[in-house]
Amino acid sequence: MFIQTEQTPNADSLKFVPGVPVMKQGTAEFLDSRSAMTSPLAKALFQIDGVRHIFYGPDFITISKDEDAEWQLLKPDIYASIMDFFSSGQAILQEGVQRPSDTEIHSDDPEAVQMIKELLDTRIRPSIQDDGGDIEYRGFVDGVVKLKLKGSCRGCDSSIVTLKNGIENMLVHYIPEVQSVEQEIDEDETVAQKEFEKLEKKLGEQK
Structure with a gap:
């Protein structure tokens, strides 16, 4: 697996693109290790010192770090965690916690x-x-x-x-x-x- 990184407008956030789908539907965000209990990947990423927030998009993972943490020290552990997860074949989220789309149009919407x-x-x-x-x-x-x-x-x-x-x-x-x-x-x-x-x-x- 070749993981690409892309800069974001936020210097403390990096976009990691694993080259495979991440979320089948919707997105997911984890602001602390407690909320990450529903995702094995997020749980592993929060064990890396300096990781502050995690966000899953359709085909990318955005990781935000503490202001005083350095990307060059964080990246190797982040790459390893992402590769280990996708090679394991596990689901990105535990069964039953898939997020519905917030922009789904309903028949009773004005x-x-x-x-x-x-x-x-x-x-x-x-x-x-x-x-x-x-x-x-x-x-x-x-x-x-x-x-x-x-x-x-x-x-x-x-x-x-x-x-x-x-x-x-x-x-x-x-x-x-x-x-x-x-x-x-x-x-x-x-x-x-x-x-x-x-x-x-x-x-x-x-x-």
Whole structure:
């Protein structure tokens, strides 16, 4: 197996491409060793000192490191863990924990929501996954599209520009009902939210 690495806009995140499918459906993200218990590969990767977050895309694995860790020291162990896993024939996730697609269109979705999901899936998600990240659709309320940034986008300053100037502009342009886009943060990510709001405010002042 030949594993390629690709840079991402986040200096602390690298995209590892094993040359074989990773996720058959959806994506998966692991923020700590506890959440990694559902995936043997993620569990092994978290045993490497310096690995902070892990994200599975369709054909890639994005690994984020601690700020003071060095890639040249991490890479050999990461390569070994990925190769050992794929040669073992194990499933990437335990049975029963496969993630459903967040952008699957349902029959009871309003027309605006259907259009939002279609644009996210066909126009926006592919470019973000190219950079080792992803977005998760979290809802549409009072003209506001709620999204969660994942993978290399997590904690990356440029992702805020992408969210506000890229995703928001496209959705507002094509869908009249959309007024703005906001990132939704889970309860265990309140510290990251404060940093996000600080950077978002700074971006707004520059416009």
